[in-house]
Amino acid sequence: MTVDVGIIGATGAVGQRLIQLLDPHPDFEIAALSASAESAGESYRDAAKWRINHPIPETVAEMTVRETDPDEMPDDVDLVFSSLPSSVGERVEPDFCEAGYIVSSNSSNARRDEDVPLTIPEVNADHLDLIEVQRDERGWDGALVKNPNCSTITMVPPLAALDEAFGLESITVSTLQAVSGAGYSGVTSMEIIDNAIPHIGGEEKKMETESRKLLGSFDGAEVDWHTARVDASCNRIPTLDGHLENVWTDTAEDVTAEEAAEVMREYPPLDLHSSPDQLVHVYEEPDRPQPRLDRGRENGMAIAVGGIQETDGGIQFNCLAHNTMRGAAGASILNGELLLENGYL
Amino acid sequence: MTVDVGIIGATGAVGQRLIQLLDPHPDFEIAALSASAESAGESYRDAAKWRINHPIPETVAEMTVRETDPDEMPDDVDLVFSSLPSSVGERVEPDFCEAGYIVSSNSSNARRDEDVPLTIPEVNADHLDLIEVQRDERGWDGALVKNPNCSTITMVPPLAALDEAFGLESITVSTLQAVSGAGYSGVTSMEIIDNAIPHIGGEEKKMETESRKLLGSFDGAEVDWHTARVDASCNRIPTLDGHLENVWTDTAEDVTAEEAAEVMREYPPLDLHSSPDQLVHVYEEPDRPQPRLDRGRENGMAIAVGGIQETDGGIQFNCLAHNTMRGAAGASILNGELLLENGYL
């Protein structure tokens, strides 16, 4: 028995990755695709400028793109993956939830809302039950679940491993982010070739808040955010895929580099279809992980860590994840798998 | 009256920049060029694969390359600029000093030696008199003066401004470094296109130590290193020139972003030929400085700063400098100008 799913915002960079990851998928079957009103009525092949280096799946290519409206969704769709621009997501995602759809969304709107679960299944699956609070408050039959921002997803698993074992007091992070994080047209070639841009609008704030919500604890009623101080500085570099990050932490207990590596390596994976066999891969080579070489580990769903060193007061390390796989499309699908596992579908 | 200068290690990336900056120069005139033994006897045009996008100066092109040996230097040379590989510099620079030459060196050897001045003229010109200690101890007629590593030079001027005004307690820095920092053949295209490398051998250590020596105080006998904790993480990115850095500081006194900007902007420049009119340029635009757009400010000798923000305990900012101009060739020439100004030539 598979679940029929819809994809809203299906033509963009993340939408295309969603299709790539769902073709095929053991639990989910694509039943509907939506995009902006101008594309409605076109075949997906015509509406999407397909730019992934795997051929477009033939069955999807011939599907007709719908308007992004719950009334346009087929009745048998139970789960909707959303990769809408946040301004659109803010407007239409509640409509889908109200109409009874469960929405697993990558859009940045509502991530910090008190009654919206923000989850990385391997890290804080228990937060998912915030759905009950959400339904009580909003009167929805459906539900809205968010995955975090791609740069946040990259660092949170190794941070969670450290936090559980040694307690985190502060986090400082500098990111080297790939251009695909801004969507296909988000960064022009004139902006980024032979260059780097030390600013990504709103990104620092996202990392500083979403990480604390993810690392927080849920008592059945609300999420108590982690109290660690988080300082982020975000940079765009001329790399296609894969966000690389330099992280410094202060820990409550003393930690050696070996202990840090060990708790990261042993951080428990999940048995969900898209969850990697090992969540955090720790490299011994000092020059790894590197975006082009390591972003594809475990189908792009692993977190790669390297350069673990002790500092005066904590641990310094580098981490990397594929921003449109683990950091976006794969994250939404993994949340979908968690929803299924936990009986919400 | 101009000073005749020699350039040892003249064919590499920094050597070519030295020639570009000295053609012409009001105080210095190129009188001799050296390279490795294989190139000795060739014209500079043949020995150097000239890759700067200004034509090679004609007078230099026809000069004969010498061996890197003090016996090969013409007698009328008083100042030698060194851009040798550090392993070679370690071996031959003392020979030049012993033979009476004053060496302004960009090579990384000996920078942390107790009796070797490591100077950025605008920041710690007073350290130059460590030459007296050096001569006493080593019995040299010449002298050895070093400029710091390119990534250190980039951050130290704004840090010095903050330190003087508010006191620095800790510094955390993440670098996005251009490929030219590794020399022409240092980074292959296969390594860096669509990629980034979170490791530059020895660079973190250089930043952590050289910055503390530069910000230290000299009492006429020795340099008392600054006590701030410095943590660095160094990355190579696919950019040609210009090192961009994200810096976080903890300061002894409270500082606002405006105050931080003000002390940086007002940090006093020097009246040396190669010193910029304004040492630190502060940008208000949040997405600046950017390597390609801003590395050329004031002939590549300015430091560009942006993204100044208050943090809990200090100030966060981004800074940028042209790594082979301000960070290497220009740094050595500026030290040469300081030596002249201070009567050592």
Next chain:
Amino acid sequence: MTVDVGIIGATGAVGQRLIQLLDPHPDFEIAALSASAESAGESYRDAAKWRINHPIPETVAEMTVRETDPDEMPDDVDLVFSSLPSSVGERVEPDFCEAGYIVSSNSSNARRDEDVPLTIPEVNADHLDLIEVQRDERGWDGALVKNPNCSTITMVPPLAALDEAFGLESITVSTLQAVSGAGYSGVTSMEIIDNAIPHIGGEEKKMETESRKLLGSFDGAEVDWHTARVDASCNRIPTLDGHLENVWTDTAEDVTAEEAAEVMREYPPLDLHSSPDQLVHVYEEPDRPQPRLDRGRENGMAIAVGGIQETDGGIQFNCLAHNTMRGAAGASILNGELLLENGYL
């Protein structure tokens, strides 16, 4: 006495280069700037996202942007440089000409019109007098003069040298074009990093027709297009500035590589302000010209040629020019200088 000039379409990539080249200029002074209606009323600083690595000229930065309409032009403007999108140029350039302005345009509309001079001053200055025919036919007080497409400008000077000396029968050209040729937002980073695109819409046709018009002869009434067969294939590559082209020709007379080099080197320059001292620079090194190293020759206004070889029936060579300088903004300014020299201003 300087001529007051207006720039219509002043905020784009070519518009910014026009401003850079006119600040200052001995004959022309910027008196008015226009852009699309949304920008009208803003300062140029706000309306243009300035992306050239020279600071924006202060006087220009504070000018108010006007609507692109002849009624908005100050009366004392005599010459208008146009870098409008071709669809806009097609609509408004005739209005300016009818209102009495002389328009030197880089836009691609109307280049092949029978009564519109398409000129590279060093190559076919005599075509300028097509203005008389144009005024007769259209009843304009003003006039419309075009420069060719950037990729066409790159190859025509060396081709003209060969044609005059040996006669051209066929031309085959493959281009490696920089991203700036498409404007700032024309090529996204996702499209071009680690990639190349073997298609630029309409470009092959432009090269095949414009080159034949430029190499044609003007008898005072009409231009008789050159009869050489021209086959072009156009590619976009991940380079910022500078179009590189591989060219093969069949010539009527036998030519040696040396003879070809000689006629190119000796192709006469003009004495206009922006015309280079030597129009065609011929490199002996087989791996030159290269975009990054050679696009800046003579302030970006020279044509660089290399790799000249004899083939069975003709000559093969590579050529390069800076596409937004010699190939666009500089080309329009040079046409402006020619208009002044020939008494049209």
Next chain:
Amino acid sequence: MTVDVGIIGATGAVGQRLIQLLDPHPDFEIAALSASAESAGESYRDAAKWRINHPIPETVAEMTVRETDPDEMPDDVDLVFSSLPSSVGERVEPDFCEAGYIVSSNSSNARRDEDVPLTIPEVNADHLDLIEVQRDERGWDGALVKNPNCSTITMVPPLAALDEAFGLESITVSTLQAVSGAGYSGVTSMEIIDNAIPHIGGEEKKMETESRKLLGSFDGAEVDWHTARVDASCNRIPTLDGHLENVWTDTAEDVTAEEAAEVMREYPPLDLHSSPDQLVHVYEEPDRPQPRLDRGRENGMAIAVGGIQETDGGIQFNCLAHNTMRGAAGASILNGELLLENGYL
């Protein structure tokens, strides 16, 4: 039954691709690896700086690297894949052949020798029997078989399709070649970022001669080279993998673009393990093929063609192949499979 194979020159870029393609392979099993004398005795993991974005196969990682000498080969090895530098290949490949090994070589030496088969199995498998001539002349028990240069392999299959159907009279080709074609260290980042290089040493000559030998006919005694005139111009661009080429042909018979596409599409594939299901993929989209999007078709073994147009006298098209897969490692393996199929192993 599998054939034990050795790889000589196993640590370079092509050597690594050979290992990737042979792990696993239904017919071949890696039994020995060689590299230069300095690496001999090391594990492959230590000797090779593995840079492919698939993890190094564990069994291979622990193999001990041998010297490149037939005496060092295990007795049970029957087939040797060679990806040596050509100067080394020239010296040692004959030793291996004399010692009885069959060598399938990617090295550029000896490709034009009269008695050395140069084969693309789908195109000229019949040339393989030149081995008999070779053995007669050289008295070898082994044999030497070559695959062509990567840029030649890219264009020959579509040219062969055109030649068989319509007859080729001349070929003009411009290449946009990826940096991996020069090996890992062949092109530095300083040379190629924001740049292109219109020269690859010896490459034009390789394309002009190897293509004529490949398209020639073999009568059992010698290969009669094709008489078409071939003119090539070769360029390096900032792309990692995939050579893109613009090709113009003059054909003996008139051809329409549709007919050209048809004969290319229907060009018969082979039933060898590594031969693609369809040899030439023809794209209708005018902007395809593109290196990053299309180099991976059919595991990197397909030829992609697009932009087919009629010219005055022939056909113009663009073609693309993965240069280290179809153009090097895959080509040698395919020749190995052909040797097996034809009973030479």
